[in-house]
Amino acid sequence: xxxxxxxxxxLAGVSALALAGGSASAPxxxxxxxxxxxxxxxxxxxxxxxxxxxxxxxxxxxGCRDCIVACHSTHNVPAIDEPKEEVKWIWKEHFAxxxxxxxxxxxxxxLQHEEVLVFCNHCDSPPCTRVCPTQATWKRDDGIVMMDxxxxxxxxxxxxxxxxxxxxxxxxxxRPYIDEINADFPTRSRxxxxxxxxxxxxxxxxxxxxxxxxxxxKCLVFGDLEDPGSEVRRLLEKRHAVRRKPGLGTQPEVYYLx
Amino acid sequence: xxxxGRIVLGLLAFLVLITFPVWYNLVSGQDSRPPEVELPxxxxxxxxxxxxxxTEHMQLLMDWRxxxxxxxxxxxxxxxxxxxxxxxxxxxxxxxxxxxxxxxANKDKFCDRCHDYLSVTPYCWDCHVEPKGEQ
Numbered sequence: 515x516x517x518x519x520x521x522x523x524x525l526a527g528v529s530a531l532a533l534a535g536g537s538a539s540a541p542x543x544x545x546x547x548x549x550x551x552x553x554x555x556x557x558x559x560x561x562x563x564x565x566x567x568x569x570x571x572x573x574x575x576x577g578c579r580d581c582i583v584a585c586h587s588t589h590n591v592p593a594i595d596e597p598k599e600e601v602k603w604i605w606k607e608h609f610a611x612x613x614x615x616x617x618x619x620x621x622x623x624x625l626q627h628e629e630v631l632v633f634c635n636h637c638d639s640p641p642c643t644r645v646c647p648t649q650a651t652w653k654r655d656d657g658i659v660m661m662d663x664x665x666x667x668x669x670x671x672x673x674x675x676x677x678x679x680x681x682x683x684x685x686x687x688x689r690p691y692i693d694e695i696n697a698d699f700p701t702r703s704r705x706x707x708x709x710x711x712x713x714x715x716x717x718x719x720x721x722x723x724x725x726x727x728x729x730x731x732k733c734l735v736f737g738d739l740e741d742p743g744s745e746v747r748r749l750l751e752k753r754h755a756v757r758r759k760p761g762l763g764t765q766p767e768v769y770y771l772x
Numbered sequence: 773x774x775x776x777g778r779i780v781l782g783l784l785a786f787l788v789l790i791t792f793p794v795w796y797n798l799v800s801g802q803d804s805r806p807p808e809v810e811l812p813x814x815x816x817x818x819x820x821x822x823x824x825x826x827t828e829h830m831q832l833l834m835d836w837r838x839x840x841x842x843x844x845x846x847x848x849x850x851x852x853x854x855x856x857x858x859x860x861x862x863x864x865x866x867x868x869x870x871x872x873x874x875x876x877a878n879k880d881k882f883c884d885r886c887h888d889y890l891s892v893t894p895y896c897w898d899c900h901v902e903p904k905g906e907q
Contacts, residue, residue, distance in 0.1 A: 552863055552864050552865055553864070553865060553866070553867070554846070554847070554857055554864050554865065554866055557844075557846075590901075654844070660841070660842075662841045662842060663899065664837060664841065695901050696901075697861060697862065697863055697901045697903065697904075698862045698863055698864060699862075699901075700899040700900045700901065701899050701901065702899055703895075703898040703899050714844075718844065718846045719846075719864060
């Protein structure tokens with residue numbers, strides 16, 4: 515969406531005031547610092563969103579969970595201890611489980627013991643959306659495999675269809691399992707499936723995905739594959755990348771630099 | 773046909789019982805007027821005029837829901853050109869204002885008063901986060 519004239523004038527006015535007065539504030543908008551980052555910015559738009567995960571860089575700090583914590587607290591993901599009922603958007607999986615096709619006896623030692631960051635692959639040909647009877651999940655024109663929790667009836671066909679285990683079902687009311695609820699994002703209710711949405715809500719407000727922002731080693735790179743000048747394209751041209759279970763034909767859009 | 777008295781008595785008892793809710797409210801002095809909702813004090817204009825909001829807010833909210841989730845549209849422009857985020861309870865805002873609950877900060881005194889009176893239970897708050905602050 516292009517900047518409208520009205521918005522542009524407003525922005526220009528506010529910037530000019532801020533430069534001139536230092537403490538100038540826009541009418542209606544509070545001047546406090548924490549209030550300004552609540553201001554909705556111009557949306558970040560793309561044609562084919564993708565993520566590149568640099569496993570070498572991610573490996574450097576063992577036990578780091580910054581991205582997981584950032585994502586789960588941003589999106590009110592409940593922390594349920596029971597493995598059968600746990601809900602997760604982004605988590606770590608052993609290399610052999612994340613890449614069963616790449617597994618062999620003489621695999622590099624550090625890879626064998628490595629835990630790989632996994633989340634929804636936002637496949638180009640997503641099997642989950644094809645089985646959804648209510649179109650509660652669908653692929654957007656910018657490639658994001660989106661969820662409409664209002665429409666989900668909890669049939670769990672998508673959970674069965676996803677070959678990556680990226681979808682979680684809320685077997686119980688998630689609210690009691692959320693430490694601190696983020697008021698800017700809804701929780702889910704019992705009987706609804708959830709997963710990573712590439713932070714569509716943050717992109718719409720002009721911010722990068724929470725996990726990307728949280729990673730201090732810059733292991734996660736998010737960008738538009740159809741933009742030849744993007745960082746993701748540059749990385750994919752320069753280094754060898756693998757995708758999870760490519761033989762299934764789902765065309766995952768999360769690339770791992772090994 | 774000597775049961776006239778009994779029949780009349782029975783009919784009277786029936787009438788008294790069936791109108792119980794009406795006269796009970798009259799006798800007990802309970803107010804049966806529609807509830808008064810508490811309106812924001814520092815803002816007088818909503819995203820549409822009062823009559824429209826009173827009768828159509830549910831449809832507007834559902835249109836907003838579909839626009840945000842399914843059509844990637846997040847900003848609503850009012851008839852007089854102000855822009856608001858199409859958000860029920862978030863804290864993000866534009867230059868003109870924030871979500872519904874940024875003005876109507878008290879769910880109990882705004883949403884619930886009418887909904888309880890009319891016995892409707894929308895499930896918005898199963899997921900959307902009710903603002904904290906004075907309850």
